[in-house]
Amino acid sequence: MHESGEMYLETIYVLSQKQQNVRSIDVAEEMGFSKPSVSRGVSILKQQGYLTVDGNGFLELTDSGMDLAKKIYERHTVLTEALVKLGVDPEIAQQDACKMEHIISDETLNAFKRHMGKD
Secondary structure, three states: OOHHHHHHHHHHHHHHHHOOOEEHHHHHHHHOOOHHHHHHHHHHHHHOOOEEEOOOOEEEEOHHHHHHHHHHHHHHHHHHHHHHHOOOOHHHHHHHHHHHOOOOOHHHHHHHHHHOOOO
């Protein structure tokens, strides 16, 4: 999966934790992307079986979409926390974690988790 698809899944997951229904416009506003860009991304994720869109335009992660979104979100939160513990400014840590979460191996992430007592 491409980094952009992972970002969409993570954003949909985070929004779904804050509000009952998530629409493409919510994702566009959260990410600062145009509605057409999000519509294209949503269409691709739908084709790949990661989410569904109901008749009202509400997005819902499928089981596989939810599993992947949770994994990406966990990577983000673990990396952010680790960077903050190292003394990185929390805002910079968030930004860096967002970049790192897409390329870090499971082995390295698990090492971070063990080091932080989160395994």
